[in-house]
Amino acid sequence: MLNQLTAAMIHFQTPDLLTGAVESFRSFYPEVHLLIFDNGSKDGSRSVVESLAARHPDVTRTVCSGKNIFHGPAMDWVMRNTESPLVFFLDTDVQVINGGFLEAMAGAFADLTVYGAGRLNTVNKRGFTSASGTRIVLTPYMMIRRNYYLKLPPFEHHGMPTLVNFTVAAEKGYRFEGFPIDDYIRHFGRGTAGKYGYQLGVKGRWSFLMNKLGM
Numbered sequence: 001m002l003n004q005l006t007a008a009m010i011h012f013q014t015p016d017l018l019t020g021a022v023e024s025f026r027s028f029y030p031e032v033h034l035l036i037f038d039n040g041s042k043d044g045s046r047s048v049v050e051s052l053a054a055r056h057p058d059v060t061r062t063v064c065s066g067k068n069i070f071h072g073p074a075m076d077w078v079m080r081n082t083e084s085p086l087v088f089f090l091d092t093d094v095q096v097i098n099g100g101f102l103e104a105m106a107g108a109f110a111d112l113t114v115y116g117a118g119r120l121n122t123v124n125k126r127g128f129t130s131a132s133g134t135r136i137v138l139t140p141y142m143m144i145r146r147n148y149y150l151k152l153p154p155f156e157h158h159g160m161p162t163l164v165n166f167t168v169a170a171e172k173g174y175r176f177e178g179f180p181i182d183d184y185i186r187h188f189g190r191g192t193a194g195k196y197g198y199q200l201g202v203k204g205r206w207s208f209l210m211n212k213l214g215m
Contacts, residue, residue, distance in 0.1 A: 001106045004106070005087070006035055006082050006086075008036075008088065010071055011049065012040065015048040033061070035062075036052065038063065038065060049062050050062060072158055072162070079144070086106055086144070088142070094141065101179070105179050105181075111177075116174075118137040118141055118143060118178075118181055119179065120137055121135075121137075123163065134163070134167050135170065136160075136163070136166045139162055
């Protein structure tokens with residue numbers, strides 16, 4: 001099953017985090033195909049990307065964007081430029097602590113209604129956690145069925161880049177399978193975003209305010 005899967009990391013100017021994430025992932029999965037997408041880094045970290053790839057050259061691919069196209073569009077690029085039936089996205093601010101999760105998550109896709117697998121959450125129409133709304137799988141460590149993705153709206157530049165895609169997926173009857181990924185991966189939270197922000201501008205601030213007002 002793992003030969004049907006590509007793992008992908010989107011990186012922007014946090015080479016220390018990327019190194020830790022890749023090394024911990026490779027300690028359990030040295031033979032899984034990994035795509036590292038450098039999202040326009042200007043801090044010299046591309047040399048780190050290439051060094052990490054050189055350790056497993058046969059199963060590591062690197063792509064260096066000329067500019068920061070932001071996280072959602074970078075994930076969309078991966079989905080459109082990867083041939084694997086399944087894509088596992090992993091944030092860079094993580095540490096993999098146990099193996100076996102890729103095999104278990106991939107097994108869920110034997111059910112053809114399953115579109116994504118990972119840690120589940122419910123969000124409102126603006127992408128904020130809510131008691132009711134759209135059921136989603138969290139982006140830091142999620143597995144997606146690629147051919148279903150290509151039939152849906154793309155991931156976009158947004159605080160919740162998967163929101164529109166996942167909303168339409170649910171409307172089509174696709175399901176998200178919950179998985180206890182926290183037993184396998186530590187997510188430190190807001191790695192790149194904590195350092196550089198989401199860069200959503202006025203639109204992001206407006207959405208945050210409207211959510212606070214319950215609108």
